[in-house]
Amino acid sequence: MIPEIGQFSLVLALCLALVQATLPLAGAATGRADWMALARPAAAGQFVFIVVAFATLEYAFLNDDFSVLFVAQHSNSALPGFYKFTAAWGGHEGSMLFWITVLAIWTLAVAAGSRSQPEEFASRVLGVLGIVSAGIIAFALFTSNPFIRLAPTPADGNDLNPLLQDPGMIIHPPTLYVGYVGMAVPFAFAVAALLTGRLDKNWAKWTRPWTVAAWIFLTCGITLGSWWSYYELGWGGWWFWDPVENSSFMPWLLATALLHSLAVTERRGIFKSWTVLLAIAAFSLSLLGTFLTRSGVLVSVHAFAADPTRGLFILGLLAAYSGGPLLLYAFRARSLEAEGGFKLVSREAFLLGNNILLVIAAVTVLFGTLAPLIVDALGYGKISVGPPYFDAMFLLPMLPLAVLLGAGMHSIWRTMSGASLLQRLVWPAGVAAALGVTLPLIVYGHASLLTSVASVIGLWVCAASLLDPLRKWVLREGAPLTRAQIGMCLAHFGVGVFILGATYVSTYTVETEVSARPGEHFQVGGYDFLLRGVKPVETANYTGEEGEFEVRKNGRLVTVLASQQRVYKVQQTPTTEAAIDSRIGRDVFVALSKPVGDNAWAARIQVKPLIRFLWLGPLLMALGGIFTVLDRRYRLAMRASTVPSRSAAATGSP
Amino acid sequence: MTPRRQRMVLIGLVLVGVSVAVTFALRAFQENLTYSFTPTEVAEGHTPGRSFRLGGLVLDGSLKREPGSLTVHFLVSDLANEVPVQYTGVLPDLFKEGKGVVVRGRLGANGEFRGEEVIAKHDENYEPPEVTDALAKAKQRAAAQ
Numbered sequence: 001m002i003p004e005i006g007q008f009s010l011v012l013a014l015c016l017a018l019v020q021a022t023l024p025l026a027g028a029a030t031g032r033a034d035w036m037a038l039a040r041p042a043a044a045g046q047f048v049f050i051v052v053a054f055a056t057l058e059y060a061f062l063n064d065d066f067s068v069l070f071v072a073q074h075s076n077s078a079l080p081g082f083y084k085f086t087a088a089w090g091g092h093e094g095s096m097l098f099w100i101t102v103l104a105i106w107t108l109a110v111a112a113g114s115r116s117q118p119e120e121f122a123s124r125v126l127g128v129l130g131i132v133s134a135g136i137i138a139f140a141l142f143t144s145n146p147f148i149r150l151a152p153t154p155a156d157g158n159d160l161n162p163l164l165q166d167p168g169m170i171i172h173p174p175t176l177y178v179g180y181v182g183m184a185v186p187f188a189f190a191v192a193a194l195l196t197g198r199l200d201k202n203w204a205k206w207t208r209p210w211t212v213a214a215w216i217f218l219t220c221g222i223t224l225g226s227w228w229s230y231y232e233l234g235w236g237g238w239w240f241w242d243p244v245e246n247s248s249f250m251p252w253l254l255a256t257a258l259l260h261s262l263a264v265t266e267r268r269g270i271f272k273s274w275t276v277l278l279a280i281a282a283f284s285l286s287l288l289g290t291f292l293t294r295s296g297v298l299v300s301v302h303a304f305a306a307d308p309t310r311g312l313f314i315l316g317l318l319a320a321y322s323g324g325p326l327l328l329y330a331f332r333a334r335s336l337e338a339e340g341g342f343k344l345v346s347r348e349a350f351l352l353g354n355n356i357l358l359v360i361a362a363v364t365v366l367f368g369t370l371a372p373l374i375v376d377a378l379g380y381g382k383i384s385v386g387p388p389y390f391d392a393m394f395l396l397p398m399l400p401l402a403v404l405l406g407a408g409m410h411s412i413w414r415t416m417s418g419a420s421l422l423q424r425l426v427w428p429a430g431v432a433a434a435l436g437v438t439l440p441l442i443v444y445g446h447a448s449l450l451t452s453v454a455s456v457i458g459l460w461v462c463a464a465s466l467l468d469p470l471r472k473w474v475l476r477e478g479a480p481l482t483r484a485q486i487g488m489c490l491a492h493f494g495v496g497v498f499i500l501g502a503t504y505v506s507t508y509t510v511e512t513e514v515s516a517r518p519g520e521h522f523q524v525g526g527y528d529f530l531l532r533g534v535k536p537v538e539t540a541n542y543t544g545e546e547g548e549f550e551v552r553k554n555g556r557l558v559t560v561l562a563s564q565q566r567v568y569k570v571q572q573t574p575t576t577e578a579a580i581d582s583r584i585g586r587d588v589f590v591a592l593s594k595p596v597g598d599n600a601w602a603a604r605i606q607v608k609p610l611i612r613f614l615w616l617g618p619l620l621m622a623l624g625g626i627f628t629v630l631d632r633r634y635r636l637a638m639r640a641s642t643v644p645s646r647s648a649a650a651t652g653s654p
Numbered sequence: 655m656t657p658r659r660q661r662m663v664l665i666g667l668v669l670v671g672v673s674v675a676v677t678f679a680l681r682a683f684q685e686n687l688t689y690s691f692t693p694t695e696v697a698e699g700h701t702p703g704r705s706f707r708l709g710g711l712v713l714d715g716s717l718k719r720e721p722g723s724l725t726v727h728f729l730v731s732d733l734a735n736e737v738p739v740q741y742t743g744v745l746p747d748l749f750k751e752g753k754g755v756v757v758r759g760r761l762g763a764n765g766e767f768r769g770e771e772v773i774a775k776h777d778e779n780y781e782p783p784e785v786t787d788a789l790a791k792a793k794q795r796a797a798a799q
Contacts, residue, residue, distance in 0.1 A: 598722030
C-alpha cells in the first residue's frame with residue numbers, strides 16, 4: 001500500500017509540474033496575472049508530493065519491504081539501519097527520485113526568494129524549472145520507476161554494493177546532486193531572460209547568488225567524492241579522470257566560468273551573451289553527465305543502469321533542454337547589447353581570460369571523455385584515453401589561469417595602467433618565486449621544472465589572495481573589505497592551496513607494493529613500517545582479516561595502523577579498507593590486500609605529502625562562496641522591494 | 655575599447671586559445687590512446703608494438719603465484735584462444751579466476767603479455783565491455799567456421 005502512495009504522489013507531482021511548466025509561461029506571455037500567480041502554489045504542491053514520494057521509498061527501505069523491486073535489489077535485512085536509509089539513492093531509480101527531490105527543493109527556494117522580482121520574470125523562471133522537473137519526473141515514471149513491485153516477494157534483499165556501505169554515502173552523493181541539479185536555476189534564469197528579452201545588471205544580481213550557491217555544493221560534492229574514493233577504494237588515488245568524475249567536473253568548470261562572467265555582467269552590463277550561453281551549457285553538461293552515468297554507455301562504479309531506453313529518453317531531454325534555449329538565443333541575441341566597453345588591462349579582460357581558459361579546459365575534458373564512445377560508435381574498436389592526456393590537457397590552461405588570477409584580483413574595472421598593476425604585484429610575485437623554487441629543494445632535495453613552476457604559481461596565488469586582507473587587517477589601510485571581497489580572497493587562496501597540494505602530492509608521493517610477512521620491516525618515505533601480525537575479524541555484515549602495521553620515524557613510534565581485507569557476506573564481495581594516519585603535512589597510508597602464500601600478504605604502503613591541501617583548498621573555495629552569497633548587496637536585492645530596479649541601482653556599487 | 659574592437663580582440667583570443675588547445679589536445683590524445691584487443695586477435699598477431707589493453711576471462715585454474723612474491727602468471731581467454739600474462743603487483747579486489755579482467759601492458763618477446771596495470775572493476779556482476787566484446791567476437795567466429 002505504502003509504495004503505491006509514493007507512486008501516486010509522483011504522478012500528482014508530474015501533473016503539478018505540467019501546470020507549473022505551462023500556465024505561468026503562458027500568463028507571462030499574455031499578461032494574465034491569474035495564470036502567473038499559479039507558479040508558486042504549483043511549485044509548493046509539487047514539492048509536497050515529491051517529498052511524500054521520497055519518504056515512502058525511505059519507509060520501504062527502513063521496513064525491509066522487499067516486495068519493492070528497487071529495495072530488494074539494493075538492501076538486505078542485515079544491512080545496518082543507517083545504510084538502509086542511504087541505500088535509497090544507492091541505485092539508479094532511487095537516485096533519479098533523489099534528483100527530482102533536489103530540484104523540488106531548489107524550485108521551492110527560488111519561489112520563496114524571487115518575491116522581490118517582477119512577477120512576469122519570476123513566473124517565467126518557475127515555468128522553466130517546471131519544464132525541467134516535468135521531463136525528469138516523466139523519465140523516472142516511464143523508464144526508472146523505483147516503486148515497481150516484485151512478485152513473489154523474496155525472503156531477503158540482494159544487499160547494497162559494499163563500496164557504498166560507508167559513512168561518506170550520506171554526504172557525498174546528496175551534496176553533489178544538490179550542486180549538479182542546482183545548475184538548473186541559473187539555466188532557468190537565463191532562459192527567462194531570453195523570453196523576456198531583457199537581460200540587465202539586475203538580472204545578473206538576481207542570478208549570481210543562486211549560481212554561487214549551486215557552485216558551493218558542486219565544489220563540496222566533488223571534493224568529498226575525491227576524499228571518499230581516496231580512502232574507500234583502497235589504493236590511495238584521489239582523482240582518476242573517470243568519466244563519472246568528469247561528468248561532475250565539467251559542469252563545475254563551466255559554473256566557475258559562469259560565476260565570474262556573471263560578476264562582469266552584474267557590474268558592467270557586458271558579457272551578456274557569454275553569460276547566457278554558459279548558463280545553458282553548464283546545465284546541459286549536468287544533463288549530459290546524467291546521460292553518461294545513467295545510460296550505461298560508460299563503465300564505472302557509478303554506472304548502475306544498462307538500459308538503452310533510458311539513455312534515449314535522457315538524450316531527448318538533453319536535446320530539448322539545450323536546443324530549445326539555443327534556438328531562443330538565436331532569435332534574441334540582438335537584445336543582449338553590451339552596455340559599455342573595456343580596455344586591455346582591466347578586470348573585465350582578466351575575467352575574459354578566466355572564462356576562455358576554463359571553457360577550453362571543459363572542452364578538452366569533454367573530448368577525452370566522449371572520444372572512446374564516439375570511436376566505439378563509429379566501429380573503430382574499443383579505445384581508452386589515459387589519465388596522462390587529462391593531466392596534460394588540464395594543466396595547460398590551468399597554469400596560465402592561475403597566473404592571471406593573481407593579477408586579475410588586483411586589477412580594476414574598465415581600465416588601469418599596466419605599470420600600477422605591476423607595482424602592486426612585485427612583492428607577492430617575488431616572495432612566491434623565491435619560496436616556490438627553494439622550498440621543495442630544501443625539503444626534498446630535488447624538483448623538476450614543472451614542480452618548481454607549479455609550486456611558484458601556487459604560492460603566487462596564495463600571496464596575491466592575502467595581499468588585500470593583510471593590508472586591511474594588519475596595516476590597517478584602505479576601505480573595509482566587503483563580504484564579497486573576503487569571499488573572493490578566501491576562494492582564491494583555496495585555489496593556491498589546492499595547486500600546492502596537487503603539485504606536492506603528484507611529485508613527492510612515495511608508494512610501494514610489498515609482500516609482507518609478520519615481523520617484516522619496510523622503509524618507505526623516511527618511515528619504518530613493521531607488519532605486527534594479521535588476525536581475523538567478523539561483524540554482522542562482513543568477515544575478514546586485519547593487518548596491524550607499526551609506523552616509526554627515527555625509532556619513535558608514530559602510529560599503529562590496522563587495515564582490513566573484508567568479504568561482505570551477502571554479495572561475497574571482497575573490499576580493502578585502507579588505514580590512514582593524517583597530519584596536515586602528510587598522510588601515511590597502508591592497505592592490506594590478499595595473502596600471497598608462504599605466510600606473506602600483499603600490501604600497499606604510501607607516504608603522501610600535503611595531500612590534505614587537495615581537499616582543504618576546495619573547502620576554502622566553498623567557504624569563499626558562502627561569504628559571497630552573504631554579501632549585503634544580494635541580501636538587499638533579495639529583500640522585498642516594489643521597485644526592484646531603483647533599489648538595486650542604489651546598492652549597485654559597494 | 656569600442657564594442658567592435660573588443661569583439662575582435664575576443665574572437666582573436668578565442669581563436670588562438672582554441673587552436674593551441676586543439677594542437678596540444680590531439681598530440682596528448684594520440685600519445686595516450688590505448689586500443690583494446692581480444693586474445694584471438696593477439697594470437698593472430700594483430701597487435702601493435704606499443705602498450706595495449708587485453709580483455710577476457712581469467713581462465714579457471716590458470717592462476718599461478720610465485721610463493722611469497724607479488725608476481726603472478728595467469729591465462730586470459732576468450733574461450734577460443736588464450737594469452738599468458740605476467741603481472742607483478744597488488745591485484746584488484748575483484749580479480750578472480752573465471753571472471754572478466756582487463757590488463758594493460760605489452761607483448762613480450764617470449765609471447766607472454768607483461769601487464770603494467772590490471773584494471774579494477776567495482777562491481778561483481780559487471781563485465782568489462784572489452785570482455786563482453788572479446789567473448790562475442792570469439793563466438794561469432796566459432797559460428798562462422
